[in-house]
Amino acid sequence: HSISNDNPDLIYSNDPTGYQDAIFLKQKYSQAHLILNFLDIPWHFPNIEKQTQNLVNRFLYKADNVTTISHKVKKDLNQFLKKEIYEKIKVIYNPTKDVYLDKSIKKDNDFLFVGRANDPIKRFKLVKDCLEKIKERKKNIKICGQEDPNFGNFLGYVTDKRLNELYNSSNFVFLPSKAEGIGLPMIEALICGAFPITCTDNE
Numbered sequence: 001h002s003i004s005n006d007n008p009d010l011i012y013s014n015d016p017t018g019y020q021d022a023i024f025l026k027q028k029y030s031q032a033h034l035i036l037n038f039l040d041i042p043w044h045f046p047n048i049e050k051q052t053q054n055l056v057n058r059f060l061y062k063a064d065n066v067t068t069i070s071h072k073v074k075k076d077l078n079q080f081l082k083k084e085i086y087e088k089i090k091v092i093y094n095p096t097k098d099v100y101l102d103k104s105i106k107k108d109n110d111f112l113f114v115g116r117a118n119d120p121i122k123r124f125k126l127v128k129d130c131l132e133k134i135k136e137r138k139k140n141i142k143i144c145g146q147e148d149p150n151f152g153n154f155l156g157y158v159t160d161k162r163l164n165e166l167y168n169s170s171n172f173v174f175l176p177s178k179a180e181g182i183g184l185p186m187i188e189a190l191i192c193g194a195f196p197i198t199c200t201d202n203e
Contacts, residue, residue: 036063105168110140112170114185117149167192
């Protein structure tokens, strides 16, 4: 295949930031098949119901197919869609990072958190509250991502190679998200022999 805006067979947009350009391209090349992917509904945003309904009306109804990254997201989207559109949604999971089990790496780290630590949906506060109750383990968490929660050992962005090492060297990986469905760190942790810690209210 080749990637081109010139007479495409398939037009794909991964998230709302690219929907408008995808629609314009579809108008120009009507024979192309348009797929719009829907990542999630950030329920903590103000007026999110209105914003989501606007996205649905302006863009999703114009797509030949709509995909979501999990059944949880598909279910969330259901309340904004007509039944016939909802039934056509396909779930396509995001790919994991290129991680693998490396038994030569010593499990010398207790806890790991991967992601946006200051995003309310990720509920890092639960991690902090939990570890503060285990005082001798309080500092034994490594955090990688773009946001410093001012707690534990913050590493910032790391390379894929370093991330693989972190997963393999950790015993537990926290994923206490409020509304994420199955998060990739959970899958990546399992691949590398770490136990994911999640919450019963996270489908």
